[in-house]
Amino acid sequence: MQLANTAIVLDFETTGLSPDMGDRAIEIGAVKIVDGEIVDSFQALMNPGRRVNSFIESYTGISNAMLAEAESCEIVMQRFADFCQGFNLVAHNTSFDKKFLDAEFKRINHSYSGHFACSLLLSRRINQDAPNHKLGTLVEYHQLPNDGVFHRALADATMTAHLWNHQLALLQQQLPNKAITFELINQISKRSKAQVSRYLLSL
DNA sequence: TGCCAGGCCCTCTTTAGGGCCTT
Numbered sequence: 001m002q003l004a005n006t007a008i009v010l011d012f013e014t015t016g017l018s019p020d021m022g023d024r025a026i027e028i029g030a031v032k033i034v035d036g037e038i039v040d041s042f043q044a045l046m047n048p049g050r051r052v053n054s055f056i057e058s059y060t061g062i063s064n065a066m067l068a069e070a071e072s073c074e075i076v077m078q079r080f081a082d083f084c085q086g087f088n089l090v091a092h093n094t095s096f097d098k099k100f101l102d103a104e105f106k107r108i109n110h111s112y113s114g115h116f117a118c119s120l121l122l123s124r125r126i127n128q129d130a131p132n133h134k135l136g137t138l139v140e141y142h143q144l145p146n147d148g149v150f151h152r153a154l155a156d157a158t159m160t161a162h163l164w165n166h167q168l169a170l171l172q173q174q175l176p177n178k179a180i181t182f183e184l185i186n187q188i189s190k191r192s193k194a195q196v197s198r199y200l201l202s203l
Numbered sequence: 204t205g206c207c208a209g210g211c212c213c214t215c216t217t218t219a220g221g222g223c224c225t226t
Contacts, residue, residue, distance in 0.1 A: 012226080
């Protein structure tokens, strides 16, 4: 049984949307949560070996000059592999971050095992009254801690960690006698919107 | 220089289309 309150919450900034189209990671941020407490963090810019376009510079605040001085993706990802070793993973819109994690790990012949849960999918299930499920909206909607920085990897990962803890607390309120595990969260996330209330009541 | 993706999920669905999310 793997409790969901121990995890690595991660976020990538990238050159674009698709590693299959040649996009690379330019920054990774992650926080380590153990028993619901943030106990460690990881942040690094990484040089993708190509220039990023003006949209990405503007969107993230990460400039080509900053990346020119950064370590290579390979060096950073090796350090991150050590950081996340043995932990389950969480991201906001996992389908995006997992693509880049897999692609960058593949370049260093590394792979991970374990669960990869998604705070976006979970939000669509357990916060159906939220105006939308963008990370920034959910931080405001749930009045979660933030320092006003968005679209930087560690800031986004930290906000996602607070969101994750909040979501686990909401689930625990609904299921006071149930262990909130990764297996349970992925079962909830798989249900349709219409099914999820009945599923929670059945537990 | 400009352009690019894809998984999830709803519905006016399933022989499909389009919005939501992520950079």
